[in-house]
Amino acid sequence: xxxxxxxxxxxxxxxxxxxxxxxxxxxxxxxxxxxxxxxxxxxxxxxxxxxxxxxxxxxxxxxxxxxxxxxxxxxxxxxxxxxxxxxxxxxxxxxxxxxxxxxxxxxxxxxxxxxxxxxxxxxxxxxxxxxxxxxxxxxxxxxxxxxxxxxxxxxxxxxxxxxxxxxxxxxxxxxxxxxxxxxxxxxxxxxxxxxxxxxxxxxxxxxxxxxxxxxxxxxxxxxxxxxxxxxxxxxxxxxxxxxxxxxxxxxxxxxxxxxxxxxxxxxxxxxxxxxxxxxxxxxxxxxxxxxxxxxxxxxxxxxxxxxxxxxxxxxxxxxxxxxxxxxxxxxxxxxxx
Amino acid sequence: xxxxxxxxxxxxxxxxxxxxxxxxxxxxxxxxxxxxxxxxxxxxxxxxxxxxxxxxxxxxxxxxxxxxxxxxxxxxxxxxxxxxxxxxxxxxxxxxxxxxxxxxxxxxxxxxxxxxxxxxxxxxxxxxxxxxxxxxxxxxxxxxxxxxxxxxxxxxxxxxxxxxxxxxxxxxxxxxxxxxxxxxxxxxxxxxxxxxxxxxxxxxxxxxxxxxxxxxxxxxxxxxxxxxxxxxxxxxxxxxxxxxxxxxxxxxxxxxxxxxxxxxxxxxxxxxxxxxxxxxxxxxxxxxxxxxxxxxxxxxxxxxxxxxxxxxxxxxxxxxxxxxxxxxxxxxxxxxx
DNA sequence: TTGTACGCGTTATCAA
DNA sequence: TTGATAACGCGTACAA
Numbered sequence: 001x002x003x004x005x006x007x008x009x010x011x012x013x014x015x016x017x018x019x020x021x022x023x024x025x026x027x028x029x030x031x032x033x034x035x036x037x038x039x040x041x042x043x044x045x046x047x048x049x050x051x052x053x054x055x056x057x058x059x060x061x062x063x064x065x066x067x068x069x070x071x072x073x074x075x076x077x078x079x080x081x082x083x084x085x086x087x088x089x090x091x092x093x094x095x096x097x098x099x100x101x102x103x104x105x106x107x108x109x110x111x112x113x114x115x116x117x118x119x120x121x122x123x124x125x126x127x128x129x130x131x132x133x134x135x136x137x138x139x140x141x142x143x144x145x146x147x148x149x150x151x152x153x154x155x156x157x158x159x160x161x162x163x164x165x166x167x168x169x170x171x172x173x174x175x176x177x178x179x180x181x182x183x184x185x186x187x188x189x190x191x192x193x194x195x196x197x198x199x200x201x202x203x204x205x206x207x208x209x210x211x212x213x214x215x216x217x218x219x220x221x222x223x224x225x226x227x228x229x230x231x232x233x234x235x236x237x238x239x240x241x242x243x244x245x246x247x248x249x250x251x252x253x254x255x256x257x258x259x260x261x262x263x264x265x266x267x268x269x270x271x272x273x274x275x276x277x278x279x280x281x282x283x284x285x286x287x288x289x290x291x292x293x294x295x296x297x298x299x300x301x302x303x304x305x306x307x308x309x310x311x312x313x314x315x316x317x318x319x320x321x322x323x324x325x326x327x328x329x330x331x332x333x334x335x336x337x
Numbered sequence: 338x339x340x341x342x343x344x345x346x347x348x349x350x351x352x353x354x355x356x357x358x359x360x361x362x363x364x365x366x367x368x369x370x371x372x373x374x375x376x377x378x379x380x381x382x383x384x385x386x387x388x389x390x391x392x393x394x395x396x397x398x399x400x401x402x403x404x405x406x407x408x409x410x411x412x413x414x415x416x417x418x419x420x421x422x423x424x425x426x427x428x429x430x431x432x433x434x435x436x437x438x439x440x441x442x443x444x445x446x447x448x449x450x451x452x453x454x455x456x457x458x459x460x461x462x463x464x465x466x467x468x469x470x471x472x473x474x475x476x477x478x479x480x481x482x483x484x485x486x487x488x489x490x491x492x493x494x495x496x497x498x499x500x501x502x503x504x505x506x507x508x509x510x511x512x513x514x515x516x517x518x519x520x521x522x523x524x525x526x527x528x529x530x531x532x533x534x535x536x537x538x539x540x541x542x543x544x545x546x547x548x549x550x551x552x553x554x555x556x557x558x559x560x561x562x563x564x565x566x567x568x569x570x571x572x573x574x575x576x577x578x579x580x581x582x583x584x585x586x587x588x589x590x591x592x593x594x595x596x597x598x599x600x601x602x603x604x605x606x607x608x609x610x611x612x613x614x615x616x617x618x619x620x621x622x623x624x625x626x627x628x629x630x631x632x633x634x635x636x637x638x639x640x641x642x643x644x645x646x647x648x649x650x651x652x653x654x655x656x657x658x659x660x661x662x663x664x665x666x667x668x669x670x671x672x673x674x
Numbered sequence: 675t676t677g678t679a680c681g682c683g684t685t686a687t688c689a690a
Numbered sequence: 691t692t693g694a695t696a697a698c699g700c701g702t703a704c705a706a
Contacts, residue, residue: 001454003698003699003700004699004700005699005700013676014677014678015677015699015700015701016676016678016701016702017675017676019700019702020675020676020701020702027675027676028675029675029676032675044450046450046451046454046455047455047699048391048454048455048698048699048700049455049457050387050390050457050698050699050700051682051698051699051700051701052699052701053387053682053700054385054387054388054391054682054684054698054699054700054701055681055682055699055701055702056682056700056701057682059387069420069421069424070421071418071421071425071635073417073421074414074417074418074421074618075414075618077411077412077414079417080410080411080414080416080417081408081411083406084406084407084408084410084411087406087436087438088407088408090438091438096435096436096437096438096456097435097436098398098433098434098435098436099424099433099434099435099436100433101424101427101428101433113381113383114383117338117383117385118383118384118385118386119386119433120385120386120387255622281411281412281618281619282618282619282622285592285619285622285623286622287623287624298408340682340684341684342683342684350692350693351692351693351694352683352684352685352693353685353692353693353694353695354691354692354693356684356685356686357685357691357692360685364691364692365691365692366691366692369691369692384683384684385682385684387682387683387684388682388683388684388685388698389685390684390698391682391683391684391685391697391698391699391700392683392684392685392686392697392698393684393685393698394698
């Protein structure tokens, strides 16, 4: 593989001159520059990013730490959407992405800092991390620039992007209340997710705001999975048939609830109204189409990358970026009988 | 950031010894090794992969060239699934993934070889590339180990993984013929995709095998998009109401055809049977659930990574890996009236 | 405008 | 069992 040394030899100049010519420095003769560029093209020279990074102290790469990069993560397209957003912005800024492997046990031995430092990534974007993940402390303590998705951590070198999950949930409850629903239940995710806490808070705030009673036994965890949500919703609806509406902390769980309702012979939305969260692709394709709180996940990724690069270049003091969410009324909610 | 030099100083030995100790060489005193490891931990040393790669001539990274990494690529979860499969295998083998940016115009100036050589990736996996993409020639001509998804290119250093698209399509036609369908149309993708050619061939072979007439005007391109497929299917069904079944080269397009049927007041599957291709997540969630030819896209990614590493280490002569596909009969196909 | 010399952090060769 | 020393490919003071 060709190096600047080869070019130097061929052009009869020193490597310094070649380096300067190729990097667009002004203090190099126009003729020599042209000659050098010509030769570079001829021998198909590509700069060695490794060698360059070694001396330049930056790699122009962003590390990606993604938990949901597993087989069933495909159903909700959230991870993918965020990834796409990150990719879009990073690409436009000349940064490449490296996917870290946190899934396999082999790599799990490595600490967060080790992972990042080995590859010498300039910064990291973290997605799908749980509250009790040991990485979280490391992220905070290390001095590696980092942006998290949906996990509020703030620091000199770390920030986050999220949506207003409290407000989003309140929108859902308001919508349900407007339709005359009083007995509203909630299927939440799990206690290891920050969004779950927020969405529950929004649920409760919304209920209070609307003057509705909160039955704490009507708030159950569905583990963010369709199956578990189906199961808990089934029992919930059997035990408390007076429930007329369920707010779910994710669309996937809402799908599970729809199944449970079907099994019990309850029609959606006639007998049971359902509101989801996320607006995944499936939401608008299932029948009936799911009413949900939409998050612009692509934009979350895009803004995360933007925020990270700003932290990197210290061009901004901002450490938090909130994205709008929006109630999308479709076919799973209806006026209470 | 700590280096082996720091450790050497602290331990009172040479860098050579440190290097050997940390890399598990046998010719180093047990005591010194222990001391070195101890110090390494204390000062939080991580090896610099850049420096190592510079001398080792390999980076333990695989480059990913993905075309469908765009916002609407989320609907069909194919790209994501393949990515997950690649990630799974590479992770288990200690390889990291770097996502190349081919989408943005800025990076589009770079040639394939430049992209790969700059980052010094050990190999590349290419997905979603079209027949007329200039990269294709480069992939063949360069000597960079590469595995393509669904593009038959074979070489000393390049191979591919795919499914038997001819056979898959024949399965679809056989199924339709068994149900008594005679007037079968096909919505294909576009001419820049290899799979389109294959699936068309399978369609035709299947029709011949079943003794059915092929109407060439009943084979139209839907560009692999839902919208375009809906449009062409609409016209097709208006012009030729005798059509009772449509085979689509992708599930997304099948969804478009379902819409077209709905607009025309045709019931699926009573008035029109539809078979898709891919078995994306949406396929089993829409109503009626889509009959389709399922591809194990996760496995395609997994096997692609496996094949690539084998080419890399020259442990196998194999350059092609075919994955099974399978007809999944659901609710969009029915006996012809 | 150009060249010399050094350093980035590592591994590898050879000699001690 | 250990240590100098030379690479790897590049950028950059400093000198010319």
